[in-house]
Amino acid sequence: MLADFESKHSLYFDFAGARPLQFVNPPQQLEVKAGQTARLLCLFTGSPPIVSCWIRNKEQIVDGPELWTENTDQSSSLVIAEAKPQHTGYYTIVVRDRKSSAQHTLTLSVIERPEPPASCPVISCVTASSLVLTWSGPCYDGGSAILGYAVELKEQGHTEAGDWREVTDLCTSTSYRVCAGLRHQGEYCFRVRAFNKVGASDPGPVSPVVRMEQRVSAKPQAGEAPKRPTCVTMDSSNKVKDHYIMQEKLGVGKFGQVFKLTHKVTGQVCAGKFYKGRRSKEREAARKEIELMNYLHHPKLVQCLAAYDHKPEMVMVMEFIAGGELFERIVDDNFEHTEPASVHYMQQILEGVAYMHEQSIIHLDLKPENIVCVDTTGTSIKIIDFGLAQRLDANTPLMVMQGTPEFVAPEVISYEPVCLATDMWSIGVICYILLSGESPFQGNSDTETLALVTAAQWEFDEESFDEITDEAKDFISCLLNKDTRRRMCCKEALAHPWMAAFDSEDLATTKCLSKEKMKRFLARQKWKKAGKAMLALKRMALLSKGDSCSSPTSPGEKSPLSPEAKHALKSLEQKMQGPPHFTQCLEDQTAVEGSSVSLSCHLTGYPDPEVVWLRGEEPLEESSAVQIEYEEDGRCNLVLAKVSMEDANVYTCRATNNHGETFCSAKLAVKQ
Incomplete structure (x- = not known):
């Protein structure tokens, strides 16, 4: 009889009205x-039971002595007993309850003192009582932004470590003019420390000794061709x-024109970038670019x-780069194009x-046209055109509306703050084209291209x-990520396995890549106009703003689960079972005849239990x-309205x- 009744009248928990599974201010x-x-x-x-797990590097984290999880129905903690720099990265938590699942990713930054500056100070612009120092930032910033540098000097003849004295600890760039404390004919050497919020690094390499009557990399005199990169200032006394x-x-x-120049005295061939300069805005842009160039003394950057x-x-006046654009060079019939060669270019x-990023400078216009070969025979390249480059300020978010549609990052189109990772997106696009000859975001129009970039929609053509x-x-995948936090930085990219994948290969036997698609890509680029592209970029930005205002994301909407999160759900499903x-x-009760009685208990279990109430x-x-x-x-409730003496009984x-059965009982007594 009971079995027949259960088949018709047994009830299951219904959690349709339960609280939605969601994170609270994650x-x-x-x-x-x-x-x-x-x-x-x-x-x-x-709605309990709620189970969770943590994922890093696409692998589910397993508890151990150094790292473990602490879970409840309302929270989950991942504890790392002693954080190390290698723990820095992205951590994803996946949670599941009876009806749904969700994930959230957060960043852990483990910071320490930075490494010392990578190079010794280069001395230039020497006078009898002042000089300019320029150095490279540290290879690793300790996981926290470099806040500045401390410059130290030691006078020649003093050998004890304590004889080093601090010139300044307020330098915020990788260049500093020393104009006090130097005596005429004195001989000095210099070193630099970098510091972040944790502390100062060990000192970097020591500079060569300089005598204050010498002229090391002095500013060229009028009529003298500069022989090496130096601190350039505007010459207002002469014409070019x-x-x-x-x-x-x-x-x-857009800025103006570029002409080939030959120095009248030395015959040195250079390139002259002639700015329009008729409006104050144009003149300011020219001055800004020249000022930035003084911080970019690197062999892979045009000087x-x-x-x-x-x-x-x-x-x-700039270096003359004779080799032409890299992509134009690649499609030449006499030039071999291989994947190992592409690694060399990307390095x-x-x-x-x-080096730019070490100076907190972003290029913002990285594209094939701005990657040029040093000469017509070798494989050395340089980056050119810093007209859109900007220096980042940690206290002031930078938003720009500039760039080339196929290479611009999603945050530019959305008019969101740009960062060093903005350049990394462009590098990813360049690499994609370099290997395939195709653009990952090429649409039928600039507006369509920008829409594809905004959605970060791309794939590897089979x-x-x-x-x-x-x-x-x-x-490429580690660069073309819409989330700026997930894109590789330059250091990570240079350490990527692809950079060393062909070290032991016989490059002579490496298969050549097809050039036909690259030729079509270059042909398509030639008829594109920058003005049209900029207008499309601005239109897309307005559309993106409008969309965000008219169609905000609903509070309950969840982003799709990542593949590794979906895999983790299988183990969470098992963890929920019970x-x-x-x-x-239930508790025994005594009621007065004619009154209402409520019997209550609380139940857990997964899958949802089937529940039956019994009287006797x-x-x-x-x-x-x-x-x-x-x-x-x-919670399960049994309510009896207007109990009578016949209702006195044991209630169960x-x-x-499918994992088991349980019951609880209580006695109801009824009195008159």
């Missing part, structure tokens, strides 16, 4: 010093034509050699951009990447006198699922 980032305990805590709401012979035009841009300001004309691009290594594909269990049992040995069915209630949190709540 943290986006946690920063700890090396050696401290790191506790990544996420709070959430939902006083020192150089103007030759053929090399190019035209500024001199600058002239003779109103309205403004000219920047050089990363080295140049890494035909074009058929013979490209998995390491190369992973390298037999029914009463966390609160007989199953109860709902009626006007008997009400059965199931609350969203697992029995719960069953």
Whole structure:
């Protein structure tokens, strides 16, 4: 009889009205010093049981003596007993309850003192009592932004370490003019320390000794061709034509024109960038570019050699790069194009951009046209055109509306703050084209291209990447990530396995890549106009703003689960399984005849238990006198209206699922 009744009238928990599973103010980032305990805590709401796990590097984290999880139905913590720099990265928590699942990713930064500056100070602009020092930033910033540098000097003849004295600890760039404390004919050497919020680094390499009557890399005299990169200042006393012979035009841009120049005295061939300079805005842009160039003394970056300001004309004299654009060189029939050669090019691009980023300068216009070959026979390249480059200020977010649609990052189109990772997106696009000859975001119009970039919609064309290594594909994937926090930085990119994938290969036997698609890409680029692209970029930005205002994301909307999170759900499903269990049992009661009685208990279990109420040995069915209630949190209630003496009995709540069965009982006594 009971079995027949259960098949028709047994009830299951219904959690349709339960609280939705969601995170409560989840943290986006946690920063700890090396050696401290790191506790990544996420709070959430939902209907118990709730299970969770943590993922890093696509692998589910397993508890151990140094790293473990602490879980409840309302929270989950990942504890790292002694945080180390290698623990820095992205951590994803995946949670699941009876009805749904969710994930959240946060960043852990483990910071420490930075490494010393990578190079010794280069001394230039020496006078009898002052000089200029320029150095490279540290290879590793300790996981925290470099706040500045401390410059130290020691006078020649003093050998004890204590004889080093501090010139300044307030230098915020990698260049500093020492104009006090130097005596005429004194001999000095210099070193630099970098510091971040944790502390100062060890001192970097010591500079060569300089005598204050010497002229080391002195500013060129009027009529003298500069021989090496130096601190360039505007020459307002002369015109560029006083020192150089103007030759053929090399190019035209939004800024003005570029001409080939030959120095009248030495015959040195240079390139002159002639700015329009008629408006104050144009003149300011020219000055800004020349100022930035003084911080970019690196062999992979084109060098500024001199600058002239003779109103309205403004000219920047630069190195002449004879090899032409890299992509034009690659499609030449006499030039071999292979994947190992592409690695070599990408290494050089990363080295140049890494130096820029050390100075907190972003290029913001990295594209094939701005990657040029040093000469017509070798494979050395340089990065050119810093007209859109900007210096980042940690206290002031920078938002720009500039760039080339196919290479611009999503945050530019959305008019969100840009960062060093903005350049890394462009490098990813360049690498994709370099290997395949195709653009990952090329649409039928600039507006369509920008829409594809905004959505970060791209894939590896099966035909074009058929013979490209998995390491190369992973390298690109780690750059073309819409989340700026997940893109590789230059240091990570240079350490990527693809960079060393061909060290032991016989390059002579490496298969050549097809050039036909690259030729079509270059042909398409030639008829594109920058003005049209900029207009499309601005239109897309307005559309993106409008969309964000008119269609905000609903609070309950969840982002799609990552593949590794979906995999983790399988283990969470197993973790949730369990037999029914009463966390609160029924209690004996005494009621007055004619009153209402409520018997209550609380139940857990997964899958959801099947519940039956019994009076004595007989199953109860709902009626006007008997009400059965199931609350969203697992509470089970039996309500008897107007009890009589016949209702006195033992009442049982029995719960069953495929893992087991349990019950609890209570005695109801009725008195007159």
